[in-house]
Amino acid sequence: MSRFAPEHLTPEQIEEQSAVYGPFTQAVRDLVDAAIRTELGGDDIRAAQAAVEAVTARLREREIEGALGVTFSEDGVGRPWGNAVIGLRNAVAPPLVVEKAEDGSRVWSQFHLGAAYEGPPGCVHGGVASLVLDQMLGQAAGAGGRPGMTATLQVHYRKPTPLGPLRAEAWIERTEGHKTWARGELTGPEGLCVEAEGLFILPRWAREPADAETRPGFFE
Numbered sequence: 001m002s003r004f005a006p007e008h009l010t011p012e013q014i015e016e017q018s019a020v021y022g023p024f025t026q027a028v029r030d031l032v033d034a035a036i037r038t039e040l041g042g043d044d045i046r047a048a049q050a051a052v053e054a055v056t057a058r059l060r061e062r063e064i065e066g067a068l069g070v071t072f073s074e075d076g077v078g079r080p081w082g083n084a085v086i087g088l089r090n091a092v093a094p095p096l097v098v099e100k101a102e103d104g105s106r107v108w109s110q111f112h113l114g115a116a117y118e119g120p121p122g123c124v125h126g127g128v129a130s131l132v133l134d135q136m137l138g139q140a141a142g143a144g145g146r147p148g149m150t151a152t153l154q155v156h157y158r159k160p161t162p163l164g165p166l167r168a169e170a171w172i173e174r175t176e177g178h179k180t181w182a183r184g185e186l187t188g189p190e191g192l193c194v195e196a197e198g199l200f201i202l203p204r205w206a207r208e209p210a211d212a213e214t215r216p217g218f219f220e
């Protein structure tokens with residue numbers, strides 16, 4: 001899996017990149033939100049489209065092939081900057097900033113989902129709730145020293161999830177060999193909205209020590 005790549009950057013260089021790309025990506029998120037909610041029309045929108053297309057063309061003057069993958073600095077800390085939920089460089093990601101208990105027993109995140117994540121009117125799209133919980137359960141497995149890929153995910157939608165401020169939390173339920181069962185929940189200001197349970201499996205390619213490029217600990 002070449003998508004896990006070592007990268008020889010110092011912590012200062014990573015900090016520098018983060019200070020450049022973080023605010024840039026946030027500006028793109030704001031653009032998406034504004035594009036959904038603007039009441040301008042006609043020539044204003046055509047002019048905005050031309051401006052956006054010009055910026056896109058400029059960015060494409062130098063770009064990598066394919067997706068960003070996960071890079072690792074020398075201390076083994078991963079940077080999943082393209083990730084659809086937590087990616088610092090992914091404007092599609094809300095993004096979630098995930099915190100974990102010191103003993104690795106739980107992870108949680110407080111975040112905001114706006115107009116870009118709407119399903120039912122004023123509410124979070126069910127697929128987005130599932131996306132967030134998949135990531136959180138995966139990170140709970142990783143935080144507990146049991147990284148893995150999602151093999152199964154069961155989602156229970158208890159009540160509509162309002163757009164706005166939300167909290168997600170996840171933890172490991174039990175383990176067996178390479179398998180980890182995790183659970184989690186998504187809550188809004190009025191309480192529990194969605195619950196999920198999933199099975200996470202450390203894949204064969206990550207179990208084989210010959211593959212020196214894999215870093216199963218990148219969740220941590």
Ligand SMILES: CCCCCCCCCCCC(=O)SCCNC(=O)CCNC(=O)[C@H](O)C(C)(C)COP(=O)(O)OP(=O)(O)OC[C@H]1O[C@@H](n2cnc3c(N)ncnc32)[C@H](O)[C@@H]1OP(=O)(O)O
Pocket residue numbers: 134135138147148149150151152177178179199201202203204205206215216
């Ligand atoms: C380093 C991590 C990075 C992880 C990087 C994650 C980045 C963050 C992403 C967040 C989460 C995601 O979206 S992850 C993306 C969505 N998930 C995926 O794309 C996964 C696609 N599926 C796979 O890659 C694979 O099928 C795995 C990893 C699930 C299993 O592969 P494997 O490990 O090679 O499988 P194998 O040796 O045959 O099976 C091991 C054991 O698991 C069981 N098993 C296998 N598949 C399943 C299954 N779907 N449901 C139930 N049980 C299963 C087998 O019966 C066997 O049980 P026994 O006989 O031993 O009892």
